[in-house]
Amino acid sequence: MPMSGPDIEAAILAALPGARVELKDLAGDNDHWAATxxxxxxxxxxxxxxxxxxxSALGGRMGGELHALQVTTVVPx
Numbered sequence: 001m002p003m004s005g006p007d008i009e010a011a012i013l014a015a016l017p018g019a020r021v022e023l024k025d026l027a028g029d030n031d032h033w034a035a036t037x038x039x040x041x042x043x044x045x046x047x048x049x050x051x052x053x054x055x056s057a058l059g060g061r062m063g064g065e066l067h068a069l070q071v072t073t074v075v076p077x
Contacts, residue, residue, distance in 0.1 A: 001065070002029065002030040002031040002065065002066070002067065003030070003061055003065040003066040004030060005023045005025065005030070005033070008021075008023060008033060008035065008058070008066065008069070009021045009023060011057050011058050011059065011061075012035070012037060012054060012057045012058070014057070015053070015056065015057030016037070016039045016041050016053065016054075016057060018039065018040055018041075019037055019038060019039035019040075019041070020037070020038040020039070020076075021035060021036070021037050022035065022036040022037075023035050026068075026070070031066075031067040031068065032067060032068045033066070033068065033069050033070070034069075034070040034071075034072070035054070035069055035070070035071050035072070036072045036073075036074065037050075037054055037071065037072070037073050037074070038073075038074040038075075038076050039053075039073070039074075039075075039076070040075070040076055041053065042073055042074070042075045043075050047073065050073035051071050051073060054069075054071050054073065055069075055071070
């Protein structure tokens with residue numbers, strides 16, 4: 001069963017308190033998502049480190065429950 005948008009958002013927010021998560025269902029199937037995550041925890045981190053933080057928040061569900069996630073990270077100003 002695909003991972004729902006609210007579940008994706010909850011997992012990211014649990015790992016990155018204070019973040020803002022914007023999700024878009026790319027294919028209308030709850031299985032291909034784009035996420036824009038704005039989080040103060042990204043300050044001073046490389047883009048790769050930021051993306052790893054987001055994927056880590058999903059606890060290994062990538063490739064299983066969550067088939068595809070396009071990630072854009074933003075450091076708040």
